Amino acid sequence: MKKTVLITGAAGFLGSHLCDRFIAEGYKVIGMDNFITGDQKNLKHLDHEAQFNFINHDVTEHITIEEDIHYILHFASPASPIDYLKIPIQTLKVGSLGTHNLLGLAKAKNARILIASTSEIYGDPLVHPQTEEYYGNVNTIGPRGVYDEAKRFQESITMAYNTFHGLETRIVRIFNTYGPRMRLNDGRVIPAFMGQALRGEDLTVFGDGSQTRSFCYVTDQVEGIYRLLLSDYELPVNIGNPHEISIRDFAEEIIKLTGTTQKVIYKDLPVNDPMQRQPNIDKAKSILGWEPKVDRAEGMKKTFDYFKSLTQEELYKSEHKDFTKFNK
Incomplete structure (x- = not known):
């Protein structure tokens, strides 16, 4: 009998790739999304896939699924500053009420659940690179706090279900x-x-561009998540690429990749924007046997080829959704 996995946030960037991976591995996949930030086109290729079923639902509302579920992956959440600044209350609700609903469903179904946390729980870190033992440096009432604290609460309630109810949980x-x-x-x-x-625009760098990021290609990320779900390890695990680059240098890398002639312009740094972001992946290496395989040059070329394939309408469109109902 095929095992069934429920993936929330299925129409999102990572969620849709996870749907593909689990279908390829022989699972029956139930995707769930309310399209607040997800996009139906990310799942269009699965319209006629027999092993895929989609449910349009907001996870902050009660979830009822009749069939057996063996695994749950909770990836429903806004994940970019533009999104969670527009819908701060929904961001907090999906991390709290949504996670509570899914943990309850996992308990009822006797399913293992993996929760998608984030490097943002480390805030603007005072430890570099960031290990899983670092508690973070987060401004709870700053503009980014709605996302950071939603994810920190998400981890706390997940471990409470693990400890109190004996639920099988994983945190990435x-x-x-x-x-x-x-x-x-x-x-x-x-x-x-x-x-x-x-679009032929200058590239915008915030601050002086000395802040750093570490970029992991999606197939590597999905592989790490897949291994963590099937592992026996219950504490949080960092999954990311430890190769760090400054935003200023990265902008120049993009200009070279795209063959454009734009210049870099500088604007004020957003409030609480982290100055350093680099994962320590020792746990992923030792426990999961995982480390990233795709180097940035290869991954960036594939990503640029994808963006080049977009229509002019997609290239220039901006969000005009009414988010009022999601901020109640």
């Missing part, structure tokens, strides 16, 4: 990930730079 702390199906207008570094390059 995801560092910057990139690849096809990212949204050009979501505010993250790579789609922002590539969108500007393709």
